[in-house]
Amino acid sequence: MQDFSILLLNIYDYQYNLIEAALKKFEMINKQKCCLCISK
Secondary structure, X not given: OHHHHHXXXXXXXXXXXXXXXXXXXXXXXXXXXHHHHHHO
16 A cells, blocks of 8 residues: 555655646747737
């Protein structure tokens, strides 16, 4: 049972990291779009 909870934690951690990375990438894209708008 303990192994299972550790596995769940690892999966949760992994998904959290993926979501965080995706959000950062999304932010970068939005910032670039804003910069393009301002420079025009």
